[in-house]
Amino acid sequence: MKVLVTGATGFIGRLVVRHLREAGVELRLASRHPERLGLGDGAVPMPNFDAPAAAFLALTRDVTHVVHCAGLNNDQGDVSEDDYRAANVELSARLAHAAAAQASGRFIHLSSIRAVIGARVSATIDENTPPAPQCVYGRSKREGEIKVLDAYASHGRPDAAVLRLPPVYGSGMKGNLATLMRLADTALPLPTGALTGIRSLMSSEATARAVSHLLSHSGPLRPIYVGADVPPVAVEAIIAAFRKGFGRPRRLMTVPAGLIRPAASGLGKRAFWDSLTAIQICDPALLVSQGWAPETAMLERLAELARLSKS
Numbered sequence: 552m553k554v555l556v557t558g559a560t561g562f563i564g565r566l567v568v569r570h571l572r573e574a575g576v577e578l579r580l581a582s583r584h585p586e587r588l589g590l591g592d593g594a595v596p597m598p599n600f601d602a603p604a605a606a607f608l609a610l611t612r613d614v615t616h617v618v619h620c621a622g623l624n625n626d627q628g629d630v631s632e633d634d635y636r637a638a639n640v641e642l643s644a645r646l647a648h649a650a651a652a653q654a655s656g657r658f659i660h661l662s663s664i665r666a667v668i669g670a671r672v673s674a675t676i677d678e679n680t681p682p683a684p685q686c687v688y689g690r691s692k693r694e695g696e697i698k699v700l701d702a703y704a705s706h707g708r709p710d711a712a713v714l715r716l717p718p719v720y721g722s723g724m725k726g727n728l729a730t731l732m733r734l735a736d737t738a739l740p741l742p743t744g745a746l747t748g749i750r751s752l753m754s755s756e757a758t759a760r761a762v763s764h765l766l767s768h769s770g771p772l773r774p775i776y777v778g779a780d781v782p783p784v785a786v787e788a789i790i791a792a793f794r795k796g797f798g799r800p801r802r803l804m805t806v807p808a809g810l811i812r813p814a815a816s817g818l819g820k821r822a823f824w825d826s827l828t829a830i831q832i833c834d835p836a837l838l839v840s841q842g843w844a845p846e847t848a849m850l851e852r853l854a855e856l857a858r859l860s861k862s
Contacts, residue, residue, distance in 0.1 A: 552656070553577040555647065556612040556764065558621030560587045562723050563716075563758055564659065567618055579614055581621070591857060597621055601643040607649035616656035616766050619646060622695070625688035627663065628727040635691035643695040647702035647711065657772060658711040659756075659765050660699045661712055665689035665824035666715060673830040675711055676715075676751075678775040690721075700774055712765055712772040713759075717779050717833045720856060721755030727826060728752070731786075733855060734784070735793035740802040748786040748826075751779040751833035757846040764843040779833035780846040786827050792850040796857025 552630030554571055559580035571578060572629055581597040582586055587799045588594035606692040611617060623638035631642060639770065650658050664676050696713045703711035706798060720728050761778045813840035835845055846852065 552614065553579060553830060554616045554618060555579045555611060555650075555654070556618045556620060557581045558619070558793035559594070560584050561620055562721070562725070563719060563755055564620035566755045566759040567620060567762050570756075570763055571618075579610075581610060583621075589862065599644075600637045600644075600645060602645075604645070604649070607645050608653065609839060611646070611650045612654075613652050614650075614654050614656075617646070617650045617654055617658045618762055618766070619643060619658065619660045619699070622661070623691075624689075625663075625686070631685045632691075635687050636694070638693040639688075640698055644698035647699040648705075651703045651706040651708055651711070656710065657766055658699065658703060660696065660711065660761055661714045661762075662696050662713050662715045663689070663692050664717050664831070665716050666693035668831065670826040671829050675832045675834060676717075677777055677834040678773065682818055687748070696775075696833055709772060711774070714761060714765065714774050715775065715777045715833075716753040716758060717753050717831070719753050719755055719758055720853060720858065722856065724755075728789075731790055731827075732793045732860070735790050735857065736797045736799070736861070738802075743788060747830075748790070748828045749783050749830045749832060750847060751783040751785060751831060752789075753778050753780050753833075753845045754849070754852055761838060761843055764838070764841070766783065768841055768843075770841060772821070774838065776838050777833050777836060778845075779835045780849045781835065782794045782847075783832045784849055787855060788850060792853040793857045796854035796859075797861055798858075 554576050556564055556568050559568050568580060578593050580594045582588060583597050585594035585596050596608060623635055647658060654701050656680060666689055667680045667682040668674055668676055682693050684693045699711055725770040757780060767781055787803060791803060794801055
């Protein structure tokens, strides 16, 4: 078995690589920055979305499975809609068509719950949640999902699956979780009493295990899977876990939400605030039913993450 991992130097990709390598899997690693992987790592440059078809055929030649981690995340700052489409739609489609034509095994496409729900919407998310993306990033991820599954269907193959992820935490994380961890590492009291949100998260290690599971489990693939640690936790508890890891007192104040929202709006942070008060629960029951074990000690892992970042 030989597995192609794209985005191999990224936040999630490098954990997938480590997990598969420790399992003794032969790898081909594709990255925009293959020099970061070192000599002898099977590293190759990731083609651009507009590269010739031959480049994607060469990339997928002689591999059994493909794990597609490469893409443009929603933490990249000022990124255009065209950039998101190129990275998350066109690149995914080109890779999937090449893999469906010649890779004999499975194609695991990493996606996001933003493909089905906006950051400020409260809902429970599973494989049957109707897609309603509400941002450019989310729309690009949803279209990328469709392109990958359609590419395999056009070749008469059921070997492709989409793994939708909630916010993923781990060393090197970015986005709202990284912002929360920075806020927790201050002596200032935080008005967390108004944070009513309950959130599903997923550790980077659990994500890598989910990918490995989908590559190896004996049953047929379903087109969509949702991952998450269990149980979901309150945003207030996430901040408290970070503060525990930093060795700081909790200093969490109860402040009415009606006082916080205008302040957040005045600072241009209303969207961030609303995302922290939404209830978004991911249900990984399908993965669990097929033998995958979720992370169950999220708060302890978050505290440890803060402790290690401090040291």
